[in-house]
Amino acid sequence: MHLILFLIFAAICLAGAINLLVQTHPINSALSLIVVMISLAVLYLMLGAEFLAAAQIIVYSGAVMVLFVFVVMLLNAGREERTLGSKAARRVGLPAVVAVMAVLATLILRAQGLGATTLDPELIPTAELSRVLFHELLLPFEVTSVLLLIAILGAVALARVEGSSVDDAERTAK
Amino acid sequence: MYAQNVPLSWYLLLSAALFCLGIVGFLIKRNLITVFMSIELMLNAVNLSFVAFAHQWHMVKGQIFVFFVMMVAAAEAAVGLAIIIAVFRARSTLAVDRIDLMKL
Numbered sequence: 001m002h003l004i005l006f007l008i009f010a011a012i013c014l015a016g017a018i019n020l021l022v023q024t025h026p027i028n029s030a031l032s033l034i035v036v037m038i039s040l041a042v043l044y045l046m047l048g049a050e051f052l053a054a055a056q057i058i059v060y061s062g063a064v065m066v067l068f069v070f071v072v073m074l075l076n077a078g079r080e081e082r083t084l085g086s087k088a089a090r091r092v093g094l095p096a097v098v099a100v101m102a103v104l105a106t107l108i109l110r111a112q113g114l115g116a117t118t119l120d121p122e123l124i125p126t127a128e129l130s131r132v133l134f135h136e137l138l139l140p141f142e143v144t145s146v147l148l149l150i151a152i153l154g155a156v157a158l159a160r161v162e163g164s165s166v167d168d169a170e171r172t173a174k
Numbered sequence: 175m176y177a178q179n180v181p182l183s184w185y186l187l188l189s190a191a192l193f194c195l196g197i198v199g200f201l202i203k204r205n206l207i208t209v210f211m212s213i214e215l216m217l218n219a220v221n222l223s224f225v226a227f228a229h230q231w232h233m234v235k236g237q238i239f240v241f242f243v244m245m246v247a248a249a250e251a252a253v254g255l256a257i258i259i260a261v262f263r264a265r266s267t268l269a270v271d272r273i274d275l276m277k278l
Contacts, residue, residue, distance in 0.1 A: 006180045010188045017195040017215060026207045033211050036192070040218055043185070047229040049237050052221075052244075059244050064214065064251045071255045072207055075262050080205040081269060093201040097194050104190040108183050116179035117229055124234055132234045133241070144245045151249035158256035161263070 002119045005046060012039040024079045026072045030065060037061040047117060051126045185226040192219035206258055206268045210251075217247050 016035035023029045041056040108114075133141060196219060199212030221240045228236025258268070265273055 003180055006184065010184070013188065014191060014195075017192055020208075020211065020215065021195065021199050021202065026205050026211075029203075029208045029211055033215060036215065037218060040222060043188075043222060044225050047185070047225050049225050049228070049240075052225060052237055052240055055241065055244055056221075059248055060214075060218070064248055067251055067255055068207065068211065071258060075207075075259065075268065077205065077207060077268050080203070080208065089201045094198070097197045097201070100197070101190060101194040104193075105187060108186045108190065111183070114182040114186075115230060116181050117185065117226070118179050124228065124232065124237060129234050129237055133238055137235075137238060140242065144242060148245065148249050151252050155252040155256035158253065159259045 002046065002117075006043070009039040009042045009046075012036075013043070026077045026080070027069065030068050030072060033068075034061045034065050037065065046119060048119075048124055051129055182226055182230050186223055189219045189222040189226070192216075192222070204270055206261065206270055206273065207255075209270060210254055210258065214247065214251070217243060 013036050016032045016039065019032040020029045020036070023032065037056060037060045041053040041061070044050075044053040044056060193216050196212045196216035199215065200209055203209050203212060221243055224236050224240045224243070227233070228240075261273060262268060267273065
């Protein structure tokens with residue numbers, strides 16, 4: 001059961017990631033990234049991380065990807081042109097990717113004592129997770145909230161136009 | 175039906191494969207937004223490793239780290255997309271080949 005579910009969702013995950021690379025229109029890439037994120041949420045669920053599975057769907061495929069789709073539509077991004085890119089990317093980058101993949105795969109396959117995963121919902125309960133998050137790691141949690149606030153302010157400051165037309169329109173209306 | 179358990183290394187291999195696909199996307203995609211999506215794909219791949227290891231060693235902190243990565247990724251996406259909008263206003267293009275100067 002576990003094996004079958006893993007194989008199905010790993011295949012969907014990889015297919016979505018490859019589709020992201022193959023598609024030329026950014027909106028298609030964004031939708032295949034959503035597919036990858038939702039199947040990753042299912043994999044989290046199988047690893048006993050229910051809270052993270054929910055957060056993955058709400059935060060990533062809900063909030064972040066909606067933002068992406070919104071920006072693609074706002075900027076009316078069309079098909080990307082197929083240029084060859086830089087020579088450095090092709091001659092050094094792609095062999096380097098293959099090398100990274102080879103090194104990672106060898107390390108993972110040769111590692112001792114990795115064992116097998118089991119479908120056990122009681123491994124890390126969400127109550128335990130929240131206890132650690134709000135007791136031991138309260139300070140990092142609060143710092144993250146400040147980071148989010150700064151990010152909101154930064155995003156607004158970056159995206160607004162200098163002497164915005166909305167302000168001018170308001171002023172002329174008065 | 176507890177029969178087949180999945181080896182942890184398969185999850186790690188899936189994570190490594192997704193990470194490498196993210197790098198390939200970063201290198202070959204020519205649209206600024208799609209390049210940014212490839213970065214999100216790499217972050218997700220690393221999160222999968224974290225969750226798999228947290229499962230293996232029963233460590234709560236692995237999952238909490240993923241939670242923080244998600245928060246930082248959300249902040250990064252907001253700021254990054256705002257920068258993309260600003261770049262598009264200045265250049266009227268999203269092709270990375272034509273965005274090769276820091277100067278406006």
